[in-house]
Amino acid sequence: MAIGVTQQRLDAVAKVTGRARYTDDLGMPGMRHAAYVRSPRAHALVRSIDTAEALALPGVEAVFTAADVPRRRFATAGHPYSLDPAGADVADRRLLTDHARYHGDEVAIVVARDLLTARKAARLVRVEYEELPVLADAEAALAEGAPLIHAWRGPSNLIGEHAFEAGGSMAEALERADVTVEAFLTTSVQQHCHMEPFTAYAYMEDDAHIVIVSSTQIPHICRRIAAQALGLDWACIRVIKPYVGGGFGAKQDVVLEPMVAFLTWKLGGAPVSLELSREECMACTRTRHGFRMHGKAAARKDGTLTGVSLDVLSNTGGYASHGHSIAAAGGGKLAALYPRAVFSYHARTAYTNYPVAGALRGYGAPQVAHAVECLVEDAARALGMDSVEFRLRNVARPGEVNPYTKKVLDTAGIVECLEKGRDMFRWSERRAACLRTGDLRRGVGVACFSYGSSTYPASVEHAGARMILNQDGSVTMMAGATEIGQGADTAFAQMAAETLGLDFSCFRVVSTQDTDVTPFDTGAYASRQCYVASNAIRRCAEQLRGRILAAAGRMLGQPAESLALRGREVVRAAEREAASPRALLSLRDLALESYYNKEEGGQITAEVAHKTRANAPCFGCTFTEIEVDVPLCRMRVVDLLNVHDSGRIISPGMAVGQVQGGVAMGIGWALYEELLVDDRSGRILNNNLLDYKVPTPPDVPDIGAAFVETHEPSGGYGNKALGEPPIVSPAPALRNALLDATGVAVDELPLSPKTLYRHFAAAGLL
Amino acid sequence: MRQTVTCTVNGKTLTLDVDVRASLLEMLRAEGLTGTKQGCGVGECGACTVLVDDMPVDSCLYLSVWADGRAVRTVEGELRPDGGLSPVQQAYVDAGAVQCGFCTPGLIMSSTAFVERHAGKRVSREDIRRGHAGNLCRCTGYGAIVDAVERCLKTKPE
Structure with a gap:
């Protein structure tokens, strides 16, 4: 029984020893560092930008403004792609803007040889603003004649509206009632405060492909959105997610990745890092509505x-x-x-x-x-x-x-x-x-x-899992679903152990997602991963078990149906639940035979893509x-x-x-x-x-x-x-x-x- | 401006040429000791906690030049000579006190100093909470961390 018991987290030792590597612990030789120039006004138009002084600072390599970035607008929400255009997210961002819409909006970016120089140079970029009326209150923003924050979207600041009445008519419910209560309620703006700040870096390996390493909850979605923002084929972007120091939803948004991809592209593929300060994380990323x-x-x-x-x-x-x-x-x-x-x-x-x-x-x-x-x-x-x-x-x-x-x-x-x-x-x-x-x-x-x-049914629910029987009889698992601290990898290994009938200690889960390698999954959000991935993992483990037992049957000259897995051994199915069943074949011997027999067998793997409806x-x-x-x-x-x-x-x-x-x-x-x-x-x-x-x-x-x-x-x-x-x-x-x-x-x-x-x-x- | 700093880091004597503006955190990470994390850079979150002469400090606020002549301990140096986990590290693993792990190295060092200071003394869960008030964790709600420290203090040293 691997389900329903507390196993030691697979990443616990890595994390208590400081060996777990997060995005900023990886780095690359020659890394450049970028820093945003942020609007000190909550609503303003950029009239002019003078970058001369910043560019003159030794160590500064480039300064970009809204005039330098692609014209196209993109949506940042970490939702799966919607086949129905009506379900697509609102594409209202450019990489940089000349219309600041909140205090801290991104009007320019500096790249320098080190972070200190980049931040110093950012302060030397001279920006002239034309102030616009500030709308803080949502009711006022929806009032007739309110200034438009995204005028190109239409004549209102309304993004969306919907209504439903479920289970009957409210008018009748009020009529049938003996008491009615009424309240006006407000909730405050909360910030995620994940302990690892937003950070990402990117580099190029050839003339067409951009690699982004990022602290993200959604590597596969991130790949698509970064490509959309730059107008590239989606496969031109490769996203790698190492250990993540918390996200809580903030990192279910594509915040830094399109920009680091743009910067390395502009700088001939040189590695460029963008790490936000805590102050930027608090005010200039995402919050709770x-x-x-x-x-x-x-x-x-x-x-x-x-x-x-x-x-x-x-x-x-x-x-x-x-x-x-x-x-x-x-x-x-x-x-x-x-x-x-x-x-x-x-x-x-x-x-x-x-x-x-x-x-x-x-x-x-x-x-x-x-x-x-x-x-x-x-x-x-x-x-x-x-x-x-x-x-x-x-x-x-x-x-x-x-x-x-x-x-x-x-x-x-x-x-x-x-x-x-x-x-x-x-x-x-x-x-x-x-x-x-x-x-x-x-x-x-x-x-x-x-x-x-x-x-x-608002979005597709897709989970991918892959399992490989290693040469020593252990099992490596890759899930598209991401570990961001919640313990997903450990839960996934427990699920696989349960279905395969093997010891929990047989499993290694690859915690790093790499969109060029890892099976597809839309990522960590909506508390969905254990639920959605469980069906993929179960089916994948069933496939792997079937293939292992087929190999065992061949080696032992017995029907596969008469065999089962337990611990690290192949046993008789009839003895599977016995106190101490006789081991017929160790998984290690089975794996070696399967890998290296010159006439038959091969690497035993399984892979499943599962849609949950x-x-x-x-x-x-x-x-x-x-x-x-x-x-x-x-x-x-x-x-x-x-x-x-x-x-x-x-x-x-x-x-x-x-x-x-x-x-x-x-x-x-x-x-x-x-x-x-x-x-x-x-x-x-x-x-x-x-x-x-x-x-x-x-x-x-x-x-x-x-x-x-x-x-x-x-x-x-x-x-x-x-x-x-x-x-x-x-x-x-x-x-x-x-x-x-x-x-x-x-x-x-x-x-x-x-x-x-x-x-x-x-x-x-x- | 640069200056030479000689200090011990996890028991090893290091002589380093450092930028006088560099924090101890920057110096340690440049030496490859990336276990110590930066969560805010201004002494608010405690993720960068290391021990200087056995006292917990926010290494982001502590200049590297101040470490001259002192003994610095980081999470990487806490393993026992046989490579096993320290009692505090083991207690964090056993109590389920680790989630995303980004605050963990700093908390391990705060707990290590706390356990060393309170060995053999009676402490309440409230004392443990107050003793860790400089370390933020957004994942655990702290309950399991307090459990881990409690376990360490209840276990007799070997």
């Missing part, structure tokens, strides 16, 4: 939730990046949670002069779940019903139909998650014990979520207890437990790690993380890790993680998604706990002292 939402929830006295409606306005900043997909996906992922209630969803996404928003762990779902779970809480309270009980009556059950996708929920463990959480957390006992008066108050909160396990919802919930210091307007997380239905758990230890990390990020988003932008100038005020508060060790309590294991038939091993889901429900649970403690419904994030002060003052608490 701030949402403004208006919602209603309707319920009957008997505890039936009849409907939830939500109107969303998403602020994507100066460029589309993932565009309207975030607001669209956020609504879609939540539709499975309360399938017997109407879910009415309308969303718009607008350009503004904010920093550019893209994918960030949860992909719109944290914002939408926040609104839904605040409204559901308010409805439970309006009915005078226990918050857990109300949810238990309304959440999804197996066999029901998701009203949005019309697909049957084969697995839905949310009832069990809530029940398990209620018991483990001692919900009723703790709720009764909370002191809700005085300066120091306590409260408990709960929130649920549903999420997806892939992006189907399913997207099983996963579920979960958060239980939390908080303490509020009312005069200081500060809240502290006393305890927090997440319970997940992610199908069968491949590695319990790594799963707990995903939950604790996601929850910590969720606590940060809920309580204090906020990229601050001055609304008049569009200037970013806290583009560093001192002024932008990331949770530190003392900020995070011990986080509880528990699982309800369902067996999802569409997952290769009964598994569903887990990577992003832990971040979805902590924020509303914390808001609901604050409401429980103080009676104040604070419907804006973050729940920081500056926010609580306004709400507590308005409520008469101060």
Whole structure:
């Protein structure tokens, strides 16, 4: 049994010894370094650029401006190619611009012999700007007559808009209800803060091919987009992904790769590196969209939730990046949670002069779940019903139909998650014990979520796997899916070990993806990899097992069907499960024979490309207890437990790690993380890790993680998604706990002292 | 301007000609010790933590010339003489405290100093958290890291 047990991560030793090599640890002789010239204004036209002084600095090799780069516009979102042009991402970027659309937009780039010189020269590039009106607010950006941020796209700053009503009519749901609650909610702009900054370098090996080494989540998509940006055949680009120091969605965008490819191309194939500073990463790459939402929830006295409606306005900043997909996906992922209630969803996404928003762990779902779970809480309270009980009556059950996708929920463990959480957390006992008066108050909160396990049917879901029996009997596996820190390689090896029947220690997974070598997969996003790759790996392992046993049968003169693999040996199938079966042939001897017999056999390999045409919802919930210091307007997380239905758990230890990390990020988003932008100038005020508060060790309590294991038939091993889901429900649970403690419904994030002060003052608490 | 620096790095004496502007981080990485990472370059994240005379410092803020006459320890030097992992490295592996691994070398060095300073003493999980407050990790939520340090302190030294 290799599934369901915690194996040591394949990369653990490499990482604790410092031997794991990330992009900046590789380097090349003669590497040039590039630095952007960034606009100090959030909205302005470039009137003139004087590069003479920069070019005169010793060590500077070149300066490029918008006049030097291809005219074509490209889209940066790390989505699979869409055969339907209507599904294509918004192509609104050029490599450099003469129209700055956010504070830090890229107007020129300098290449020098070292990074210090490049950055110094960047400051010597003289740019004259003509200021344009700054649009910070998405509502203002959509107002009649607002200045256009991308005038060529049409007469509005709207990028996308859609609406659906699932499970009936909201008007009827409101009519049938005994109580209706309403709320206006806002969420803040979060930054990924992956510890490894954005970095990439490129070089040429001949006259036509460009090699890019990059810290990316999506090497195969990156290849296509870099080629599109430069107008090259896609195979002219080769992308290599070494170890990646975290991405959380930021690196599901093609941020640096087209530029380094352009620079090496212009510099005769010389290696050129572009590594962003932390300050650039914070403000000039991608962020989580701030949402403004208006919602209603309707319920009957008997505890039936009849409907939830939500109107969303998403602020994507100066460029589309993932565009309207975030607001669209956020609504879609939540539709499975309360399938017997109407879910009415309308969303718009607008350009503004904010920093550019893209994918960030949860992909719109944290914002939408926040609104839904605040409204559901308010409805439970309006009915005078226990918050857990109300949810238990309304959440999804197996066999029901998701009203949005019309697909049957084969697995839905949310009832069990809530029940398990209620018991483990001692919900009723703790709720009764909370002191809700005085300066120091306590409260408990709960929130649920549903999420997806892939992006189907919005995008294709393709995974590739290749396995090779080595000369010594070990197995090398290559997956197109990428390890970015989440433990994908280890989970994949566990899956292969399970199907092949071999020891986990037989497997080596090639962690580096190389688009010239590795099978095709679209990459690490949407919590899709374990789910989508599992079917490819299972089929590939079955193929390899069949070929190994066929070779064994030939060597042993026995029918292949009578043989099986166990540990590192070929055994009789009938003895496969026995305590100590007799070894008929070692895998090592089998491999040597197969490789080197002069008359027959050969290298034993298997390769599978698999398309998944399913997207099983996963579920979960958060239980939390908080303490509020009312005069200081500060809240502290006393305890927090997440319970997940992610199908069968491949590695319990790594799963707990995903939950604790996601929850910590969720606590940060809920309580204090906020990229601050001055609304008049569009200037970013806290583009560093001192002024932008990331949770530190003392900020995070011990986080509880528990699982309800369902067996999802569409997952290769009964598994569903887990990577992003832990971040979805902590924020509303914390808001609901604050409401429980103080009676104040604070419907804006973050729940920081500056926010609580306004709400507590308005409520008469101060 | 350049200057000669003589220091020990992971027990080996090195004499290097360095640019006086270079940080200790830059000096170490130029020597091929790329295990130490740069996460911010301005002392905010702790990814570049190394030990100077057994004290954790952000090597991005510590000038290479200041290392003259001192003993520097990096993650590469923590292996035992037989090539096995140090108790802290092993505890990180066992506790599942490693995800993307970019903060790991710096955290290993902070934990190493913490464990050496607190050997034989009673420490709470809160003490461990405060003792690692200078190191950011975005993947783990710190729980497994605190577990790893706790295990080290509970295990009697060999």
